[in-house]
Every structure is written in C-alpha cells, then in structure tokens.
Amino acid sequence: MNSEKKNLISLVPTSPTCETKSDQTTIAALAALSAIAVCISSCKKEQVGVFELTEVPLVSTAAEKDKLKTNQQFVSILYTNLFQSAISGSDVFELDQLFQSVGDSEVAKEVLISNFFNESNVQLPTVAEMNADLEAFIVETYKRFFVRLPNEAEKAWVRNFIQSNPYMTPELVYFSFALSNEYQFY
Amino acid sequence: MNRRSFIKKTALTTAGALAAPYILPSGRLFAPTGSRSAQHVVLVMFAGGVRHQESIDQLYLEGSQVIDPYPGNIMYNLLTGDAPTMKIAYGTGEGGINPIPMLDYYTTHGSLQSQGTLFSEVRAFSSGHFGGLNSIVQGADIVGQGLKQRPLNPTIFEYLRRHGGYSATDVWFVGNGIDGSVPLLNYSANPEYGIKYGANFFAPTVTFSEIGQDKFSNAKIYHPENELAPMYALKAFLDNTFAQYGGALDAIGNTEEEKQLIKTFMNEMYTKVADGTFLRPPVFDNGDAITVGFAAELLKYFKPAFTCVNLNNVDVCHSNFTSYVKALHRADHSVAFLWDIIQNDPELAGNTDIILIPECGRNAQPNSILDANQWAAYDHSDENSLRIWSLMAGPSFPQNTVVGSEGNQIGKVSDAMLTAARILGVKDEVLGAGYIEGGTYSFIDLL
Structure with a gap:
C-alpha cells in the first residue's frame, strides 16, 4: 500500500522551476486528495474470490x-x-x-x-x-x-x-x- | 407314392425352385443371365504407352530413328513376324545385343497372335496413362475423371462381383506399383457399387519387396478355431457396438476364410522370395517381369475368375528410346511367360481367355531428347497416341484371325472390358447399368 502511494506522488513534479506559488498550492492539494482517495479505496474490505474447476471428462465417446x-x-x-x-x-x-x-x-x-x-x-x-x-x-x-x-x-x-x-x-x-x-x- | 401325390410334390418342388431366388454371396438375388464362355479371364493392361509402330507395325527403328532405319518384330512371342536383323539393342548384356530367345512354348505352338485374334487398329479414348487405364476398367471415357481419384463409374471388378456373384478372391487386380494412382483402380467411387464389390489388389513389387519382407513376413500364426475365431467374435461385438452409434467401415468383403487364404499366400510368397523360388520369366530384370511373375503365382494359387494385370515399364520412352524397346521386348517375354504358365496348369489350360490391350499409344513425332544411341524419345499426346490394338486368345476366340487394319479401325478401348464381361456372363447387366461408353461392343461380337 505504501509503495502505491509513493508511486502516485512521484508522478507529480516535486521541484518545479517556473510555476507560481498558487500553482504549487494546487498541486499539493491535488496530491493530498489523491493520497486520501487511495487510502479510502484501499481501506475497503478485501473480497476473496473463490474459483472452482468443473470436472470435464477428457475421454471421448x-x-x-x-x-x-x-x-x-x-x-x-x-x-x-x-x-x-x-x-x-x-x-x-x-x-x-x-x-x-x-x-x-x-x-x-x-x-x-x-x-x-x-x-x-x-x-x-x-x-x-x-x-x-x-x-x-x-x-x-x-x-x-x-x-x-x-x-x-x-x-x-x-x-x-x-x-x-x-x-x-x-x-x-x-x-x-x-x-x-x-x-x-x- | 400314388400318381396324384407324385404330381403334387413335383409341382410344389418346381414352383419352389422357380420362386426361391438364388441368394448369392454378393447379395444379388439372381445368377447372371449370360453363360460363361471360359471360366477364367486374364486382362493384361499392356500399358505405359506402346506405339503402334514398334508393336503391331513391327517397324523397330524404321521411321522413328532416321540414323538407323531398321525394321523388325521385337514382340515375337506375341506377334507373328521376323525379328530385326540390324542394330539389336533391346536384348540382354552390354548394349542389349542379345535378344531374349523365343520361349519354347511358342516355338512349338506359334505366336499368341496365331493362337488367337488380333484387333490390329483399335481406338483409345485418352492419350494419358490414368485416363487410359480408367477407360479400360470402366469401359468409358469419363469427363472429369481426375488423377488421385477413384474411377467415377463402376469398374469391371464391381460388375463381376455385384452382378456375377463372384467372391472377392475370384477377382484380382495386380498392379505394377503404387505410383500413378494405380491402387485406386480396384473399385470405383460410384455409390451403387464401390468398395464392397471391389477387387483384391497387390502391387507385388512393393508388397513382396524388401520392405514387405521386413515388415510383413514375420506374421504370427494363430490357431484358426481356438484363437482367431474368438478374436473375430470379440471384434464383431465391438463393431456391433460401434454400429449403434452409426459407425461402420465398408470393406472389400473377403470372408474370414478368404482372408486366411490371402495371408497364407503372402507368407508363401515371402518364403519364396527369400528362397529365390518365386515364379518369374527367364529374364526378369525389370518391374513388369516381376509383376507378371507374381501374377502367375496368384493365378496358380487362387485360380480367380478374373485377373487384371497392369504393366508400365515402356513409359521410359519419354526420355530413352533404347530403354523403351528393351521394356517392350521384356513385356512380350513376360506376358508370353504368363500364357505359358496358364497353358501348363491343368485347371487353367483350355479354360482361360487372355486379353491384351494398351491404354494408349505414343506420338508420331519425337521430342528433343536423344539417348546414348542417339535415338529420339517419344511422348504421348497426339492423334497417333490414340492408335492401339488388342490381342486375345483362349476358348472364346477364333485362332489366327486379324481384324481391322490401318485406315480401317475396328474396336475401341472400352470393348476390352465388355469382352471380359461377356466371357464371364455379365454383359447384359453391364449394358443395363448404363455407365459404359455408347457404342461399346464385346470384341467377340465384332468378329
């Protein structure tokens, strides 16, 4: 889960060279929102799928x-x-x-x-x-x-x-x- | 028994005999309407493309090879005429300079031509091998008949078995090999006939070759009653079960006894091959001679009603004229040997007819290939390649008779099949089936 967060954050430039301060605030807000969204979705109870095989006879008739x-x-x-x-x-x-x-x-x-x-x-x-x-x-x-x-x-x-x-x-x-x-x- | 009782019983018996149809092994209800003029027929497809000039016309090199214009008869066992005296290259030894001597039987009885009837100018339908072979066994010129395809119309083998009631081992086809779709000729694709009326077939140069010796000659012998009978009984149960699901496999229909006969014959041949004692002509240095030798063995063993033998070695003429005349000389020698064997078998002699017919001829003009003698080779595609002949002998044919001549063509390639059908009593049934070429006659009816 932590690695997912890191990946998402790392997609955002951390040391902009030409953006304004408001832009930096917006980016920080977006990053925070994304992190929260990831946390919310990750906190859902994990559903365990059950897969079964149907027996198929391999002999011919x-x-x-x-x-x-x-x-x-x-x-x-x-x-x-x-x-x-x-x-x-x-x-x-x-x-x-x-x-x-x-x-x-x-x-x-x-x-x-x-x-x-x-x-x-x-x-x-x-x-x-x-x-x-x-x-x-x-x-x-x-x-x-x-x-x-x-x-x-x-x-x-x-x-x-x-x-x-x-x-x-x-x-x-x-x-x-x-x-x-x-x-x-x- | 009083008179009334006798008459009543006689009438009942007669009525019963008339009413009860003959149930023949082939499944047909009535015996063939025609009578048999011989008990056995051997049809030799003298095939591979035999030019009229080197056979009936006895021209040897005259006309075909400008540098060596020497005539003569290189088929002197079968045809009446003097052998060439110049430029002998068709015999044995280095350069083929030693002609194969006439067989003793013919020095005393004369050529096969003198013993029978020659139709010297017969018309072929096809200038190709498979088309020609098909026209012989089907008695028809089939439009759309392809190579690698079974005959579209019924063959003489099927007519004989279906309408004549002949058993599977009574009808044989002996091929010179398995190339050229030859193994497909023993029955047709016609749904009314087909495999269940087909002929037994061997290609002896393959069946009894080294491969056959290696793979087929070490068969385990089973006790017919204690082992084979229950084995077949279990197989019958398995087949019946499979048939409930619609599964079936048509077969030639040899009975279990016939299968045993065939297997015994094969074992005998493998032993004879190993011992070097199988029948063959005095000179047997090509496939035709070997094929004819095994055909002779088969005739003596099974005494079939109908045997068809196919030759092919003369087809080397596409590229080598010297080899062609050698092969033609050996075909004469080999077939003459076969007739000799028949005449020396007490059951076959005097009771067997033989019919020889090429499937096609060869061209009037040579191609550009020259052999070591500088002799030109010949293909088969023109009008001259439709000129063939038929030679026949035996109790059904008059002796020393020649019918037709150049410019007076009498007979067609399809007539050979109807001739065999006539001899073995199924001519009317063959005509009634409606599959053969219009205007086809038995050669006997053309006499």
Whole structure:
C-alpha cells in the first residue's frame, strides 16, 4: 500500500522551476486528495474470490468418432498402443507404402498386427495379470485403444466373453480392439 | 407314392425352385443371365504407352530413328513376324545385343497372335496413362475423371462381383506399383457399387519387396478355431457396438476364410522370395517381369475368375528410346511367360481367355531428347497416341484371325472390358447399368 502511494506522488513534479506559488498550492492539494482517495479505496474490505474447476471428462465417446484414420495415423497410434513408444518416421512411411500395395486394408492390418505381436518388446499384460483383475484390464484396454471408458453393458459382455473363452489372452483381446471398426476412427 | 401325390410334390418342388431366388454371396438375388464362355479371364493392361509402330507395325527403328532405319518384330512371342536383323539393342548384356530367345512354348505352338485374334487398329479414348487405364476398367471415357481419384463409374471388378456373384478372391487386380494412382483402380467411387464389390489388389513389387519382407513376413500364426475365431467374435461385438452409434467401415468383403487364404499366400510368397523360388520369366530384370511373375503365382494359387494385370515399364520412352524397346521386348517375354504358365496348369489350360490391350499409344513425332544411341524419345499426346490394338486368345476366340487394319479401325478401348464381361456372363447387366461408353461392343461380337 505504501509503495502505491509513493508511486502516485512521484508522478507529480516535486521541484518545479517556473510555476507560481498558487500553482504549487494546487498541486499539493491535488496530491493530498489523491493520497486520501487511495487510502479510502484501499481501506475497503478485501473480497476473496473463490474459483472452482468443473470436472470435464477428457475421454471421448464412440459417437464422436467420425474421421477415418489415415494409414500413417493408424500405424503410428497402433505402434504407440502396443509398444508404449513412438514409431520412427521411416517406418511409418514404409508401412504406408505397404498398406497401399494391399487392396484389402483389413488383411494388411491383420498381417501388421500379427507381425507386431511377434516382436519381443510389445507391452502386454500376462494372462495371470489379466485374470487377477479382469475389470481393470477391460477398462484399461478400452482407454488404451478407444480412448474412452466402457459402459456397464460393454464391461459385462467382454468380461463374460473372456471368462467363457479359455484361449482368450491379452494379445487376442488387443488384436480384436486394434482391428475393430471403432479403432479405425477418431 | 400314388400318381396324384407324385404330381403334387413335383409341382410344389418346381414352383419352389422357380420362386426361391438364388441368394448369392454378393447379395444379388439372381445368377447372371449370360453363360460363361471360359471360366477364367486374364486382362493384361499392356500399358505405359506402346506405339503402334514398334508393336503391331513391327517397324523397330524404321521411321522413328532416321540414323538407323531398321525394321523388325521385337514382340515375337506375341506377334507373328521376323525379328530385326540390324542394330539389336533391346536384348540382354552390354548394349542389349542379345535378344531374349523365343520361349519354347511358342516355338512349338506359334505366336499368341496365331493362337488367337488380333484387333490390329483399335481406338483409345485418352492419350494419358490414368485416363487410359480408367477407360479400360470402366469401359468409358469419363469427363472429369481426375488423377488421385477413384474411377467415377463402376469398374469391371464391381460388375463381376455385384452382378456375377463372384467372391472377392475370384477377382484380382495386380498392379505394377503404387505410383500413378494405380491402387485406386480396384473399385470405383460410384455409390451403387464401390468398395464392397471391389477387387483384391497387390502391387507385388512393393508388397513382396524388401520392405514387405521386413515388415510383413514375420506374421504370427494363430490357431484358426481356438484363437482367431474368438478374436473375430470379440471384434464383431465391438463393431456391433460401434454400429449403434452409426459407425461402420465398408470393406472389400473377403470372408474370414478368404482372408486366411490371402495371408497364407503372402507368407508363401515371402518364403519364396527369400528362397529365390518365386515364379518369374527367364529374364526378369525389370518391374513388369516381376509383376507378371507374381501374377502367375496368384493365378496358380487362387485360380480367380478374373485377373487384371497392369504393366508400365515402356513409359521410359519419354526420355530413352533404347530403354523403351528393351521394356517392350521384356513385356512380350513376360506376358508370353504368363500364357505359358496358364497353358501348363491343368485347371487353367483350355479354360482361360487372355486379353491384351494398351491404354494408349505414343506420338508420331519425337521430342528433343536423344539417348546414348542417339535415338529420339517419344511422348504421348497426339492423334497417333490414340492408335492401339488388342490381342486375345483362349476358348472364346477364333485362332489366327486379324481384324481391322490401318485406315480401317475396328474396336475401341472400352470393348476390352465388355469382352471380359461377356466371357464371364455379365454383359447384359453391364449394358443395363448404363455407365459404359455408347457404342461399346464385346470384341467377340465384332468378329
């Protein structure tokens, strides 16, 4: 508060060279009035603003996905989802060329995914980890591939499906999600 | 069973058979009205811009290269005529001085021309490559058809699948690469047809290249019942859920069995490439030869009803005439090899028609570029580049027949597509759809 006063006062010349005495009186009066005004306004009770954040879900819904991924987007996102690291630019370019050279893109994608699963550094939970907390696995899989949460019906169906298919592994679940139509859109 | 009961049951059965439509895999209700004159058709787009002078006219260097006016037939497997005797530069080895020998099959059976029918003066619609290729697969000259754009009107692939009930692996397009919008030709943008009736496609020089070997050849093998079946079942659930929100993705429509077949074929090709045992012509030093080799592998594996193969290497003629005659000589060698393979396959031999047609020709006058032999190069933009031809052979065509001549043009580029449609039984449906060029006929109907 003191510094504000000083600043205001310092705006007024303190050693005039050519003003009259009445001018000096006027200036002094104005300075005094300003100081009083500042004091009055500063003495008001401080209002404390309360700011709150409204939680906005950052996950998308299936209904919002209406743009088809390009080949390059598909392979980049797929690689990240499976390896938890970024694919190189040259690999994206080469895979795009390969995709263009195969008429049925579903076949090309199946071939690519099954090649990826043959690589040692693919990031997959084990079957035991999946079964230890199936609910969490399903939720995480939806978030990883679809960038959204499953609804209760989806959770229930997928849980029952995995439990009733003894050969179902995290790899095959990921395979299904990566091939699904929803995954082709964003 | 008494007489009345027998008649009643017979009548009911007959009525049922007549009333119940045939539900074909393609979704059409009735089988095509036309009969098939062969079970398989191979349409070779002998493309890249082949001048009439160096092909049908058998002029080699005469007329095109003032300093070396030597004629001759450099396509002696396909066309009847004597090879050049002077200034050989289209063969193998240093300077291309060793012509590729005629394949054994043709030394005993004669040229493909002698085995079939040659329409020697056919009219192209376009002097450009993509326009020309489009006119072949669509059977039409489409105003407004742009590059990097799918065919505007339906293609022969879609007619066959929609009206003929052919499955996805029954209809193939084998491209010479992925440049020039070639991968866009396997189905059209027409809303009544489109991807769900499209052809399967490979560009073998890319699919089975080193890149393919690196990225696609190490596919994990899954058990079809224990692993793939539940994987597809979960995918189906996910797709159904997405469809509730209006999300859908049209596809070529290979069944799961067909997808497995394709993947097995790809694995086989990667193995053969690694071993160096894939089919290819005796001389395979360019992309056309490699493409044709893989087309032969595909034919033997899938036995498709319709296969379209695209060549392109002769387009080097824009800047190098010597390379052009070499590529033309190899195109002859490669396509002849393909027909040889077909004739030696028990299921395909005697049951397969082949149709060759360039998409456009080349100019009458050269541009200013000279190659190492001081031979002038040729572009394609003038009237001469609309002069093409079509050679066909197989059970649907008479042998040793030549139709048309210079000054007596018979046939159009669009006729090739309708010829394939006629052979495979969908000609009436194609005509009824109303998308092809007016005045288009099957070459067979022009005989």
